[in-house]
Amino acid sequence: MSSTDPYARVAAAYDAELDHAEGDVAGYASRGEGGPLLVLGAGTGRVSGRLAEVRPVTGLDRSADMLARARARGPASVRYVQADMTDFDLGPFAEVIAPNAAFAFLPNRAARAACLACCRRALSKGGPLTLDLLVPSTLVGDAHVPERLAWEGVADGRPTRRLREVFREPVAQRIRLVDRFWVDDTLYAESVLLLHVFSRDEVEWMLEANGFYVDEVLGDHRGGPLREGSDRLLVRGRPL
Template sequence: MTTDPYAKIAAIYDVEFRSANADTIGYESRRQGQRVLVLGCGTGRVCRGLHAGEVVGLDLSEPMLEVARAQGRPVERYVAASMTSFDLGAFDEVIIPNGAFAFLPDRAARAACLAACRAALSAGGPLTIDVPMPDHARQGEAHLPELPAWEGEVEGRHVWRTRETFRDPVAQRLRLLDRYRDETGWTAQSELVLHTFSVDEVHWMLEANGFYADRMWGDHTGGPLRPGCPRLLVRALPL
């Protein structure tokens, strides 16, 4: 049995998130240099939106990478590996988009990832990490029942997704149980377990691992961190 939460739903993920490009527009507008590494690249959505000379996407999930490769441009290359252990040479910039860094389960995994990023950024370029800002207004709600979350057309099928949410604010853990269905009766389940970060924790984590937070934003349009902001987006530079 696979533990890859994306194994059965890679093509659906791609359709659902294909047009969510506000983050990619920001990454491209701030892009520094021609060699960009995207960690937790998934189906390559962010890679495809970067107009760099070389874009390398790395992900653990082969099914996600298959979808990425099928749409890849000549400047893109996709590598199956964990972001906690890689050596792909030097890059001008590293990006970890759309919550991928929050999948790392513990401090050791986060430190290993940051050490590998630090080595890849020997020329001093930026590391950008995008994780969800915890929903502070709902921290007391340990469980949210299954609710409709998305629906769309995937390869000629009408597919819909619901989400059940479990929060553990003490462990800083968010467990999302996504259920997919289509009209033929097909079903799939995807369990996502994410670490939720505080702003101060991000500063400490970076400083303990060879980086400092140069800029932080609360959304992908360049808005500040503020109560209710959806993202914790940080551009880190090597110390």
């Protein structure tokens, strides 16, 4: 999987940059329903590791490099599974979440429908699925934003910089993020992330067309409503 995995080789930097992000973890903890939880696109275990303190957690991701990091982080009680979120048969779970835009990586309708079918099967007891997505305003702005410094820090003890170049494709509803990682002042890796940007209406239609009803739409992890200026599009569905 590594050759097509945009996170291959950059898991340490991802972890160093995002490990401290707590807002979404607190939101999932306070609104979670308890019982076994499946985290789709679990990555380095940032969310799953913390939620495992209060409930049984399984983390699924296709990236071997991200999962290696997650397993090393622990706790050992989290079960990590290397799989594609469009093709898994796990469960049953009380709840499924896809944090930090993991669902937005799915490239087309067929992949999204396949993932939702797997989620329905995994949620055989009727629990919720929460998708954390980019807001539509992500597509507003220059079509091309030249490379600029996005993060600087220390990853695995080495000085690391992430430079990001952005390409907006509003007709395709897609954003292409080209991240170049410099370690010890040497270009170390390039990672290209292609993310679909959903509208609220589109997510609701998608869920309804795939056997879910929508019971909550939020604009942030503190429970605020979706409005102009919201920073996330959080949609929770339940199997019909």
